[in-house]
Amino acid sequence: MSRIEINELCVSFGRNPVLKNISLSIPDRQIICIIGPSGCGKTTLLKSLNRLLDLNEDVSITGDVRVDGQSIYQSRLDVTALRKKVGFLPQRPYPLPMSIYDNVAFGPRIHGLDGLNALSGGKAGSPAAGAKTSRKDKDRLVEHYLTLAGLWDEVKDRLSEPAAKLSIGQQQRLALARVLSIEPEVILADEATSALDPISARLVENQFRLLKKDYTIILVTHILRQARRLGDYIVFLYMGDLVEHKPAAEFFGDPSDEKTKAYVNGDIS
Template sequence: MSKIEVKSLSVSFGSHQVLRDINLTIPDRQIVAIIGPSGCGKTTLLKSLNRLLDLNEDVSVAGDIFVDGENIYAPGMDVTVLRKKVGFLPQRPYPLPMSIFQNVAFGPRIHGLDASRGASDEKAEKKDMSALVEHYLRLAGLWEEVKDRLHAPAAKLSIGQQQRLALARVLSIEPEVILADEPTSALDPISAKLVETQFRILKKDYTIILVTHILRQARRLGDYIVFLYMGDLVEHEPAAQFFSSPRDEKTRAYINGEIS
């Protein structure tokens, strides 16, 4: 089943066109890896999927993107609702200047996802929020490492732990799609592996779209591969086919390390 349909998407910054006529179907509950050389438009494509591109003043976007059949570029689309459904995990973690606990509780409080909303009993409310925070820290694979210091500042965590905390924060707003832009590029190999492990577990319930410039990571994680080259979508298909019998000469050259 498809989760997202990209139809004739073109994106320019000022007069510089960076994506040309992209047509793409993104399957539900798989890991989709977007790969390609630096500057080919990976981040731009990723950010088009929850309208984060709108934050650029000189951007122009043509074409349509449907998430669960709904055109997210249609007038009247509620971008806040969209960004809750399609969460974004950036390359580097930016924890809020608060405790580990408060970082995870922040989203549910803002979005009113707190199960105890409306509860008059303050103690019950605290208990429910604690359960939520534990739940999301477990989903992000961080719980065991932080359960004894939930009220310590998040900034004290290692970068690898902070990135999993960032993942817990994305998960805490209950998205259906997770956009991840080179989420392990700032991490040491062991931390990177922990994030990869969580993605493999999470894809059972979430559609994960991962930008990576590491071909080996795309091989390890990707169920479906999207290959961009200088703003064009060269090839997109299930990973097995992509790596074993690429259709396009450019894909073959990229896989073999002849172009980078």
């Protein structure tokens, strides 16, 4: 299982420091909620974990993030392999302009997994990786990931329809199925339920709860109630500083920093 260690991470956009000296060890196989007011650096911290900040021209990054002991900011890093291990679920779903079935089948195909690692019991390094997959195997894969994402029952009779026909809540679970189809160990999710109606949001939350036994799920949310419902471990940022981080029961029951107390009580937002 991937271990993520953040060490003295500083991120600036131009001359604007956005994350200030963040050091943090992320617990495995839990739901970690990153919370804090708008603009405090939550998305930036999340994106720093799989090198998505690289897409910005004026970003400067110092310090280090280690995944499984390996520094992800070293120049020789295989970024594709990192992003396979650390998947990203964005705020809004962007289904590919193809069928529901192909949206899910596309992930294993482009990542060359094809060999049903998940179904054969193993994950990385399965001997089946790269092997040719029959249609029947592919069908099983698609069913497997749609089931993990909590969508299978709703779409099993309409797999060949365009994904764009799904509701936004269903599309977000399809996006989750696609993330799962690359067989990540860590799932990064940025406000993954904020575009959804309350019922769809609960469905996605429920899947996260089921998935955490096998995955580390790092969830950015500005909804305190969601962090209380879902989080096992809470990371609180305020204006680029890491103010407090600890297990959820302790964080909400016994916050030690004055800013945390004010935020948890709703005095600052």
